[in-house]
Amino acid sequence: MFEILYRITDKEAYLESLDETAFDNGGDVLGFFAISVNEKCYGHYHDKPLETDEFWWERITDWFTRLILAYKKLCHSEYVSVSDIESDMEWIEFKKNQDTAEVSIVIAEKEEGCTGFRLKPFEKYEYGEWHGESVKLIDIHDELSGKTSKYLEELRRINSRLLGCSYIAKLDELLYSF
Numbered sequence: 001m002f003e004i005l006y007r008i009t010d011k012e013a014y015l016e017s018l019d020e021t022a023f024d025n026g027g028d029v030l031g032f033f034a035i036s037v038n039e040k041c042y043g044h045y046h047d048k049p050l051e052t053d054e055f056w057w058e059r060i061t062d063w064f065t066r067l068i069l070a071y072k073k074l075c076h077s078e079y080v081s082v083s084d085i086e087s088d089m090e091w092i093e094f095k096k097n098q099d100t101a102e103v104s105i106v107i108a109e110k111e112e113g114c115t116g117f118r119l120k121p122f123e124k125y126e127y128g129e130w131h132g133e134s135v136k137l138i139d140i141h142d143e144l145s146g147k148t149s150k151y152l153e154e155l156r157r158i159n160s161r162l163l164g165c166s167y168i169a170k171l172d173e174l175l176y177s178f
Contacts, residue, residue, distance in 0.1 A: 001039070003035070005032070006147065008060065009032060010031065010055070015162065016158060017159075018159060021165065022165055023162075024165055024166050029060045030055060033058035038133045060151065065174060066116060070082045070092075079095055082117060083110060083118075089110065091107075099137055101134070104133070105129050107125060108126075152168070
């Protein structure tokens with residue numbers, strides 16, 4: 001089973017006040033973001049009431065964008081790793097085997113100029129919290145499609161102008177072509 005768990009922790013009043021250019025200089029909607037594969041979780045998420053001033057720094061739009069791009073790359077290759085931008089050495093690795101993928105957390109150095117993806121296995125690495133969890137590719141696709149749609153709909157409800165931000169519009173285009 002492949003599941004994406006996310007939660008916007010930016011204050012709604014803040015998001016409501018933004019216009020179309022709000023995130024065009026590197027900003028993003030912040031919150032919790034986690035990936036659960038066969039009940040093994042990577043990231044941080046909870047659905048309890050937020051503590052006073054509790055927030056999280058995960059860039060939600062960026063995570064959805066990276067995972068959709070990784071899935072598209074995996075459709076045309078046997079391997080892709082996605083860099084965790086918040087970590088100096090952690091990657092989410094996908095190894096395709098026909099209609100399934102083995103998903104692992106990998107610890108490996110990031111080369112200078114890394115674009116966030118690798119299309120070949122690491123020579124020097126170690127496994128992180130878990131590895132080799134098998135999941136159907138269609139389950140990854142369906143979860144990415146469904147949760148990205150839900151996220152964009154949530155942004156539309158909070159402030160439809162946010163969908164005009166180039167960063168969020170790019171995610172919407174990726175979803176449309178997904």
